[in-house]
Amino acid sequence: MIIEILLVPVGLYLFCGFVFAIAFIVKGVSVIDEGAHGGSIGFRIIIIPGTMVFWPLLLKKWLRAKKQQHD
Amino acid sequence: MSASYQAVGWNKQKKKYDWIIFSFCVVYLIVFIGVTAYVNPDYTFETVLVRSTSTLALLLLHVILSIGPLARINKKFLPLLYNRRHLGVTMFTVALVHASFGIFQFHALGNVNPLVSLFMSNTNYGSLADFPFQALGFFALIIFFLMAITSHDFWLHNLGPKVWKTLHMMVYPAYFLIIMHVMLGVIQYETNPVFVLILGVGSSTLIVLHLIAGTREVKKDNEEFGLKQDGFVMVCGVNDIEDNRAKMFCIDKERIAVFKFERKLFAVNNVCKHQNGPLGEGKIVDGCLTCPWHGYQYLPQNGQSPPPFKEKVSTYDVKVQGQNVWVNPKPYPEGTERKGANF
Numbered sequence: 145m146i147i148e149i150l151l152v153p154v155g156l157y158l159f160c161g162f163v164f165a166i167a168f169i170v171k172g173v174s175v176i177d178e179g180a181h182g183g184s185i186g187f188r189i190i191i192i193p194g195t196m197v198f199w200p201l202l203l204k205k206w207l208r209a210k211k212q213q214h215d
Numbered sequence: 216m217s218a219s220y221q222a223v224g225w226n227k228q229k230k231k232y233d234w235i236i237f238s239f240c241v242v243y244l245i246v247f248i249g250v251t252a253y254v255n256p257d258y259t260f261e262t263v264l265v266r267s268t269s270t271l272a273l274l275l276l277h278v279i280l281s282i283g284p285l286a287r288i289n290k291k292f293l294p295l296l297y298n299r300r301h302l303g304v305t306m307f308t309v310a311l312v313h314a315s316f317g318i319f320q321f322h323a324l325g326n327v328n329p330l331v332s333l334f335m336s337n338t339n340y341g342s343l344a345d346f347p348f349q350a351l352g353f354f355a356l357i358i359f360f361l362m363a364i365t366s367h368d369f370w371l372h373n374l375g376p377k378v379w380k381t382l383h384m385m386v387y388p389a390y391f392l393i394i395m396h397v398m399l400g401v402i403q404y405e406t407n408p409v410f411v412l413i414l415g416v417g418s419s420t421l422i423v424l425h426l427i428a429g430t431r432e433v434k435k436d437n438e439e440f441g442l443k444q445d446g447f448v449m450v451c452g453v454n455d456i457e458d459n460r461a462k463m464f465c466i467d468k469e470r471i472a473v474f475k476f477e478r479k480l481f482a483v484n485n486v487c488k489h490q491n492g493p494l495g496e497g498k499i500v501d502g503c504l505t506c507p508w509h510g511y512q513y514l515p516q517n518g519q520s521p522p523p524f525k526e527k528v529s530t531y532d533v534k535v536q537g538q539n540v541w542v543n544p545k546p547y548p549e550g551t552e553r554k555g556a557n558f
């Protein structure tokens with residue numbers, strides 16, 4: 145039962161992560177890490193699973209980097 | 216290092232390494248399936264797949280966990296360390312096939328969600344003999360999954376070395392989960408003690424290797440240096456260090472690598488910025504001291520990675536008096552130029 149209750153939020157979390165990952169590999173990744181400039185498409189694809197899991201952390205980094213750009 | 220990211224940092228050596236891993240896995244699976252088909256022709260194909268991939272993953276896991284201590288005990292093993300993460304990702308993939316077929320075979324054919332069934336079809340969580348061992352395998356697989364998806368250097372950078380290292384040290388709890396997964400599983404369906412015996416040999420080997428490597432390290436860290444003068448400590452003779460090589464000394468808790476290069480001695484912090492690899496066990500390649508683990512490079516005179524890279528390590532003062540090498544363990548800020556010592 146606990147498992148059943150847990151599966152839904154976990155699925156939702158990963159789904160949000162996937163949506164975030166698309167935006168992130170297109171734009172965010174080069175904002176937070178200069179190593180991504182000129183990085184290959186393969187690199188962007190390979191970080192998708194990790195982005196789906198660690199997306200809140202990357203979102204925070206992305207927002208912070210954007211704020212710094214404006215300051 | 217921090218130049219543009221690629222999907223996989225392949226070079227000639229790594230390609231060869233990966234071909235060897237790949238061919239080994241294929242040969243292993245073919246032989247396992249062939250032998251089983253001959254000895255136990257009544258096994259279903261799923262069972263054979265579950266067992267061949269599980270034992271292959273377990274074998275790879277033992278190899279992975281042996282590489283660290285082996286490389287510390289004997290430098291000949293360093294090339295294995297160079298590409299360990301590909302071995303790790305391979306192990307995860309093989310274990311994933313095992314788990315998928317396990318779930319398919321035991322949990323996918325009913326009308327309950329297979330993942331729910333994995334945890335709920337057997338609820339004898341209080342019993343040792345009937346323990347739902349598959350749940351343990353599941354948690355280990357989650358750990359291997361997290362390690363595999365964060366194995367790219369991008370994650371080392373963006374999670375930070377501390378979080379990254381902690382995550383990857385979880386391989387030890389995962390190993391423990393796997394041991395329990397196998398032991399508790401095997402007692403449920405296997406009467407042949409050979410399996411338990413092999414596993415016992417495997418884990419004892421790992422423990423012994425880690426103990427040997429660990430005691431060596433502790434000994435090196437606690438080495439006492441008798442002679443001190445003006446902040447400098449006498450560490451060794453000039454001839455104790457080979458050309459283009461280093462020796463590591465731990466002075467006042469600072470790990471310092473002293474390098475000999477073009478008839479001069481330089482000292483830099485021993486800890487590589489990539490994953491804390493031991494720079495003092497590396498050598499000078501193309502004028503840069505090169506980490507033995509994954510090849511990050513630093514200039515001996517200032518501890519900076521050559522452009523376009525940006526890593527920097529601390530540097531130290533060295534001097535030579537007579538035939539002896541003296542080091543001052545007070546670090547300069549990372550990347551500070553030092554002129555080295557002539558001898």
Ligand code: HEM
Pocket residue numbers: 262265266267269270272273276310311313314317318321333349351352353354355356359393396397400404
């Ligand atoms: C969701 C995750 C997992 C599930 C559902 C699962 C399922 C199973 C099952 C059903 C068996 C018994 C096989 C049989 O009856 O022949 C088994 C055994 C075994 N599993 Fe797993 N497993 C999982 C994860 C793992 C992982 C990550 C490893 C890593 C190395 C692993 C290694 C083994 C080994 C070595 C055995 C004993 C040999 C064998 O009989 O196949 N398992 N597992």
Ligand code: FES
Pocket residue numbers: 487488489490491492493506507508509510511
């Ligand atoms: S630890 Fe990876 S290159 Fe030094």
